[in-house]
Amino acid sequence: MASTAAIPDLDRLRPAGTKRSSKRDLIVNVFLKQEGHLSADDLVVLIKRADQRISRATVYRTLQWMEEAGIARKVDFGEGRFRFEHSYRHPRHFHLICKTCNRSYEFLSSDIESLVEEVAAARAFTARQSVVQIYGTCDACSTGHAPEESSNSELLFARDALRIAIATERSGMEFYGRGVKLVKDPRAREIFRKLATEEVHHLTTLEARYEELLRQDPLLESRPTFLFFKGAANGLFAAGTDQLRRDGVDDLEAYRIGIRCERGSHRFFKRYGERFEDSEGKQVFLEFAEEEREHLELLIREYRALVKRQRDTGHKPLGAPKRQGAGGRAKARARAASR
Amino acid sequence: MASTAAIPDLDRLRPAGTKRSSKRDLIVNVFLKQEGHLSADDLVVLIKRADQRISRATVYRTLQWMEEAGIARKVDFGEGRFRFEHSYRHPRHFHLICKTCNRSYEFLSSDIESLVEEVAAARAFTARQSVVQIYGTCDACSTGHAPEESSNSELLFARDALRIAIATERSGMEFYGRGVKLVKDPRAREIFRKLATEEVHHLTTLEARYEELLRQDPLLESRPTFLFFKGAANGLFAAGTDQLRRDGVDDLEAYRIGIRCERGSHRFFKRYGERFEDSEGKQVFLEFAEEEREHLELLIREYRALVKRQRDTGHKPLGAPKRQGAGGRAKARARAASR
DNA sequence: CTAGGTGCAAATAATTTGCAGAGGC
DNA sequence: GCCTCTGCAAATTATTTGCACCTAG
Numbered sequence: 001m002a003s004t005a006a007i008p009d010l011d012r013l014r015p016a017g018t019k020r021s022s023k024r025d026l027i028v029n030v031f032l033k034q035e036g037h038l039s040a041d042d043l044v045v046l047i048k049r050a051d052q053r054i055s056r057a058t059v060y061r062t063l064q065w066m067e068e069a070g071i072a073r074k075v076d077f078g079e080g081r082f083r084f085e086h087s088y089r090h091p092r093h094f095h096l097i098c099k100t101c102n103r104s105y106e107f108l109s110s111d112i113e114s115l116v117e118e119v120a121a122a123r124a125f126t127a128r129q130s131v132v133q134i135y136g137t138c139d140a141c142s143t144g145h146a147p148e149e150s151s152n153s154e155l156l157f158a159r160d161a162l163r164i165a166i167a168t169e170r171s172g173m174e175f176y177g178r179g180v181k182l183v184k185d186p187r188a189r190e191i192f193r194k195l196a197t198e199e200v201h202h203l204t205t206l207e208a209r210y211e212e213l214l215r216q217d218p219l220l221e222s223r224p225t226f227l228f229f230k231g232a233a234n235g236l237f238a239a240g241t242d243q244l245r246r247d248g249v250d251d252l253e254a255y256r257i258g259i260r261c262e263r264g265s266h267r268f269f270k271r272y273g274e275r276f277e278d279s280e281g282k283q284v285f286l287e288f289a290e291e292e293r294e295h296l297e298l299l300i301r302e303y304r305a306l307v308k309r310q311r312d313t314g315h316k317p318l319g320a321p322k323r324q325g326a327g328g329r330a331k332a333r334a335r336a337a338s339r
Numbered sequence: 340m341a342s343t344a345a346i347p348d349l350d351r352l353r354p355a356g357t358k359r360s361s362k363r364d365l366i367v368n369v370f371l372k373q374e375g376h377l378s379a380d381d382l383v384v385l386i387k388r389a390d391q392r393i394s395r396a397t398v399y400r401t402l403q404w405m406e407e408a409g410i411a412r413k414v415d416f417g418e419g420r421f422r423f424e425h426s427y428r429h430p431r432h433f434h435l436i437c438k439t440c441n442r443s444y445e446f447l448s449s450d451i452e453s454l455v456e457e458v459a460a461a462r463a464f465t466a467r468q469s470v471v472q473i474y475g476t477c478d479a480c481s482t483g484h485a486p487e488e489s490s491n492s493e494l495l496f497a498r499d500a501l502r503i504a505i506a507t508e509r510s511g512m513e514f515y516g517r518g519v520k521l522v523k524d525p526r527a528r529e530i531f532r533k534l535a536t537e538e539v540h541h542l543t544t545l546e547a548r549y550e551e552l553l554r555q556d557p558l559l560e561s562r563p564t565f566l567f568f569k570g571a572a573n574g575l576f577a578a579g580t581d582q583l584r585r586d587g588v589d590d591l592e593a594y595r596i597g598i599r600c601e602r603g604s605h606r607f608f609k610r611y612g613e614r615f616e617d618s619e620g621k622q623v624f625l626e627f628a629e630e631e632r633e634h635l636e637l638l639i640r641e642y643r644a645l646v647k648r649q650r651d652t653g654h655k656p657l658g659a660p661k662r663q664g665a666g667g668r669a670k671a672r673a674r675a676a677s678r
Numbered sequence: 679c680t681a682g683g684t685g686c687a688a689a690t691a692a693t694t695t696g697c698a699g700a701g702g703c
Numbered sequence: 704g705c706c707t708c709t710g711c712a713a714a715t716t717a718t719t720t721g722c723a724c725c726t727a728g
Binding site: 358360362363392393394395396397419 | 686
Binding site: 094138225 | 482563
């Protein structure tokens with residue numbers, strides 16, 4: 001699992017005015033080969049094993065350097081000393097920390113992140129970083145079962161990214177499929193059909209990619225969730241599809257719902273895509289974000305065009321949404337409550 | 340703001356087999372008179388000011404004792420040393436930490452807590468405690484405005500508790516009012532009317548209490564949110580009222596919606612009521628939780644009775660809910676996604 | 679009188695620093 | 704040759720401990 005793959009741009013990461021050093025390289029390599037969260041002392045022990053003559057101070061200094069260079073991240077599990085984790089190819093994440101075996105487990109939660117952002121916004125606080133740590137006892141320790149070795153989180157992230165992307169494509173497919181049947185305007189129907197087709201096409205690609213990922217680790221599917229995101233399990237368009245089911249949804253409303261879904265989906269994929277260091281997961285997310293952005297722009301363009309067309313043909317004048325269903329109302333409320 | 344009020348049951352808190360000591364009492368009192376998060380050293384300085392002859396070691400030992408006694412809580416802001424905050428009359432909470440001025444601001448988020456619980460459950464992790472810390476720059480530091488002195492969180496908690504309770508009563512009122520008009524069964528109508536009346540009655544009490552609280556701190560209303568809870572801003576029954584608006588809602592469904600709302604509300608108020616040390620906020624929450632529990636039981640009893648009555652009179656047989664609206668479906672999905 | 683409580687000084691533990699010598703560019 | 708890196712030992716910081724003495728119950 002530990003990839004000894006070259007770290008392609010370590011040199012680019014290097015802060016200006018520093019020199020290459022075989023000792024530092026050794027320390028960095030030993031660190032990167034290790035999984036999990038090492039304390040400075042753990043690393044000293046490992047280093048001593050490789051080269052007796054490297055001193056404790058150098059390890060400390062290198063650790064500091066690695067932090068500045070963005071290779072390592074200092075984490076504090078409240079033990080009275082720091083630990084370090086890979087930062088390279090590793091997004092910021094949260095931790096479950098077992099007080100019994102001192103192991104720690106990583107996870108991401110888009111939901112928690114949004115809430116944290118909301119709290120910060122409510123207090124006019126500029127958040128730079130947030131720490132979420134759950135202390136307790138892990139499954140292995142409380143049941144006595146063997147502690148199943150965890151896959152590296154890069155793979156888990158890619159898996160969850162793909163799962164969410166696939167669910168989103170599926171729900172998008174359903175959404176646009178339903179839209180085709182619903183909308184009256186021929187042009188709008190054309191657009192919805194086009195988008196439905198695109199979703200189908202992408203779905204195939206994503207599923208192939210997922211299969212490929214599974215080949216890298218046959219147990220991958222059975223590993224626990226790494227990236228938690230409530231809205232995504234059924235796809236980000238599922239709520240929109242529900243909304244299409246309500247009666248009284250006209251073409252413009254259908255567009256608006258679509259726009260809302262695409263925007264949510266774009267934001268989500270962009271957030272994680274940007275955060276993750278270069279990797280498969282990042283790749284999927286960024287491609288996806290881009291695609292959703294295109295859809296989003298298309299929908300907005302078409303929405304405006306339709307509004308204009310309807311106005312020109314003397315259709316009922318529609319400035320603001322005339323009617324908001326339960327979904328819309330619930331959202332407005334949630335927004336108000338977050339303050 | 341710093342209440343010099345007697346700490347009524349310090350003696351009861353004292354671990355068994357310990358002696359009274361004037362030095363320890365002094366340290367405890369100095370600590371409790373202080374707001375905010377003190378480091379051991381901050382406290383030593385304060386103590387030295389009061390009595391030169393108290394040693395650093397004693398302060399450390401007393402801090403340790405206070406933690407065991409549940410008076411103080413150790414918090415780690417990643418500075419490489421611990422700080423201590425009041426635990427007495429102070430619920431567990433989360434922190435916003437300003438890296439510029441080193442001040443820290445407290446908040447509670449029911450929403451984050453639920454998500455944390457869900458993540459832990461998904462990993463079969465027994466959570467004992469969780470830490471949420473948002474690092475960044477506070478409003479005062481980024482705008483250069485005067486740092487508005489914060490009210491103590493006991494008062495803020497009470498305020499938010501009351502706000503949520505009031506919003507819940509209001510929405511409950513609306514819910515049961517609508518229910519009265521909706522349900523067909525005369526007995527059910529009677530029950531809904533009774534509950535509506537009770538909500539009105541309670542609302543008056545709560546509002547009076549809120550006014551009283553405002554008298555304790557005229558600026559209280561303008562202070563920032565302490566307890567974040569999305570669902571609550573419009574009252575925990577608002578979603579239920581929306582659901583009543585759907586067509587095809589029969590008496591049983593109305594009961595079920597009421598039960599769901601009361602249960603949610605009961606859980607929320609119980610969770611925070613129990614967590615908070617003896618205080619006004621705790622008081623409101625526990626009374627409220629109790630009241631909701633009674634309503635809940637009443638509704639369940641009546642629901643069952645109605646099912647039986649309908650079955651006996653040969654009404655359409657209703658075992659499981661025959662129809663779930665958008666709300667129900669959305670909930671089921673959320674539940675599935677949380678895994 | 680005796681189990682804690684306390685002061686003092688020394689110990690520990692994690693991490694940093696001063697300084698002189700070594701090594702990459 | 705210059706500037707950075709490194710080792711070593713000493714310093715620093717936060718916290719704990721051993722031990723003799725003190726004090727409340």
